[in-house]
Amino acid sequence: MSGDWNGAWAAALDELELDVAQIETMLADEHRHAETPPASLWKPPTELGALPLELRPRADEILTRQLRAAEELGRRLTANRQQMAMTARMETGEANKRPVYVDRAM
Template identity: 45%
Template sequence: MSTADQWHVAWAAALDRLEADVDSAEALLNDEHMLRELPKFDPWNPPQGLGPLPIDLRPRADAVLRRQLEVASKVAAAMTSAAMHTLVLGKMSGDAKDPARPSYVDVAL
């Protein structure tokens, strides 16, 4: 296998790994994680000596980047939503510091 072929194969493998990571994140956002165990956290690190991206893999790399950015935005929104839900639930549940909260019911309706 020529050096150019090895270089291309190395980049294709790197993109395969990035796509798998994005697939896992998308599955978590789509609640598919409830059907299986959560994926093990394994951060991606670029392989040593990878060199510049082959030009024919540029469209694939751009697509992976777009998906990563979309997933990152959705994960941030999901985290914000979860934090807001936690805050609301905390206000609705009993508070040990102030157990006697007044409650009002409008019986005129």
């Protein structure tokens, strides 16, 4: 029973680790396509019981990676919003054509 329990938890951690690895890969690839399908939502297993103690270091490491990835995603979203706001303020020259006067008297 103990081997099945550890194996089930190891499989659950494999799935969770794969999800965070996909996010890390996406963050590392600056030219990732916008059509990337959304990741499926990971749901913690309910039938497994408590996490085995020997898998705790691995679970902690995955959590650390998830937190780093979430922080980086937040940073990039903020940078994206700032860039969009700056771009929105820039004039394209097509919508508002205003006269420009140059004082040549000086």
